[in-house]
Amino acid sequence: MVEAEVWDLLEEIPDPEIPVISLVDLGVIRAVDVSDGHVHIEFTPTFLGCPALEYMKRAIEEKVPGAEVQVIQDDSWSTDKITAAGREKLREAGFAPPAPRLVQLQSQVHRCPYCGSTETHLENIFGPTPCRSLRYCDSCRQPFEQFKTI
Amino acid sequence: MNAQALLSIADDELFLGWRESEWTGIAPMLEEDVAFSSIAQNEIGHARALYQLVVGEDGDADALAFDRRLDEYRCAPFVELRLLDWAHTIARRWLYETADEIRIAALKSDPDPAVAGLAAKIDREETYHRMHAEMWHDRLANEARFQEATAELWPYAVGMLPEELRDELAVRIGLALPSDKLSQAHERGTHTEYLAPMWEEMTEVRRSAPAGAQW
Numbered sequence: 054m055v056e057a058e059v060w061d062l063l064e065e066i067p068d069p070e071i072p073v074i075s076l077v078d079l080g081v082i083r084a085v086d087v088s089d090g091h092v093h094i095e096f097t098p099t100f101l102g103c104p105a106l107e108y109m110k111r112a113i114e115e116k117v118p119g120a121e122v123q124v125i126q127d128d129s130w131s132t133d134k135i136t137a138a139g140r141e142k143l144r145e146a147g148f149a150p151p152a153p154r155l156v157q158l159q160s161q162v163h164r165c166p167y168c169g170s171t172e173t174h175l176e177n178i179f180g181p182t183p184c185r186s187l188r189y190c191d192s193c194r195q196p197f198e199q200f201k202t203i
Numbered sequence: 204m205n206a207q208a209l210l211s212i213a214d215d216e217l218f219l220g221w222r223e224s225e226w227t228g229i230a231p232m233l234e235e236d237v238a239f240s241s242i243a244q245n246e247i248g249h250a251r252a253l254y255q256l257v258v259g260e261d262g263d264a265d266a267l268a269f270d271r272r273l274d275e276y277r278c279a280p281f282v283e284l285r286l287l288d289w290a291h292t293i294a295r296r297w298l299y300e301t302a303d304e305i306r307i308a309a310l311k312s313d314p315d316p317a318v319a320g321l322a323a324k325i326d327r328e329e330t331y332h333r334m335h336a337e338m339w340h341d342r343l344a345n346e347a348r349f350q351e352a353t354a355e356l357w358p359y360a361v362g363m364l365p366e367e368l369r370d371e372l373a374v375r376i377g378l379a380l381p382s383d384k385l386s387q388a389h390e391r392g393t394h395t396e397y398l399a400p401m402w403e404e405m406t407e408v409r410r411s412a413p414a415g416a417q418w
Contacts, residue, residue, distance in 0.1 A: 100248060101248035101249055101252045101324065101325065101328065102244040102248020102249070102328075104244075123260075124260075126252050126256065126317075127317070127321065128321075128323035129320075130324075131327065176234070177237055178238065178331050178335050178338075179237050179240075179242070179331070179335070180237065180241070183248075183328070203327040203330065
């Protein structure tokens with residue numbers, strides 16, 4: 054197996070809480086290394102309290118038999134690691150994708166994923182999972198989930 | 204950063220996380236049920252990551268979290284208090300998050316990259332806890348009940364931090380440090396009457412299967 058094949062396999066694993074995007078789109082696969090037939094995958098959690106952590110680790114091990122999955126607890130993941138394709142899939146599914154950190158810290162503008170309006174307000178900093186906030190669109194009167202920028 | 208100092212933070216996060224989870228389902232409004240549940244989940248996640256750092260990647264973080272004798276826990280009395288009203292609960296949230304920000308900032312410049320990296324990750328998540336705490340503080344700051352709760356809890360909050368970080372907390376909160384030496388009851392190293400019942404509840408299922416249960 055070569056590294057590109059491992060990435061292709063990982064691309065098929067959906068995020069357990071937001072299954073419209075894959076673990077690769079989510080940016081939680083930090084590195085893949087294949088040497089002497091041995092596969093080493095570095096995986097980093099989104100939020101430290103994510104209950105799906107073990108589930109995702111097992112899903113990787115099942116998908117890539119024999120792979121050694123190392124969980125990295127450093128600061129290498131942020132929402133900036135979500136791929137462009139991943140952001141678009143989130144938006145299509147009704148989740149407002151996280152703005153890039155630099156933009157979000159300066160603008161505080163949040164766009165409705167349904168109608169595109171920026172006339173939205175925060176309902177709750179927290180939501181159904183740690184990575185989401187709840188907002189409401191004042192234009193199309195639709196509540197929506199905002200992926201938090203972290 | 205030595206293991207005892209990391210354990211202090213981990214134990215604070217575990218026990219406060221447990222306390223915050225007690226509001227799930229009974230907070231004054233639905234939005235706060237959601238908020239407190241998420242905050243609790245994050246804090247306990249931070250505790251787990253810190254325990255894992257202490258025991259090493261292949262070590263048993265659960266054993267460290269749940270199998271110590273009560274006098275071996277390093278949590279501050281502040282996080283053990285069983286607070287039954289909203290003013291005290293929000294006062295603790297605000298005081299705790301402010302103090303936690305100060306010590307996590309210090310941890311981010313730790314010479315050990317594993318400690319500094321984890322601290323930076325924790326800090327990203329805590330940003331949202333601080334927003335929540337500030338929002339409530341702004342709403343309640345002029346209420347007598349909130350001011351009284353803050354004054355009552357203040358010595359406990361001071362006791363959560365090592366000496367060298369306390370001045371910064373006083374500046375941030377806008378209260379003077381207690382003029383006398385802090386009473387032993389407020390300092391880390393002693394425990395309140397609330398710790399034992401909380402720990403017993405937290406570990407009841409685990410202790411019921413001492414040989415190890417398969418979930």
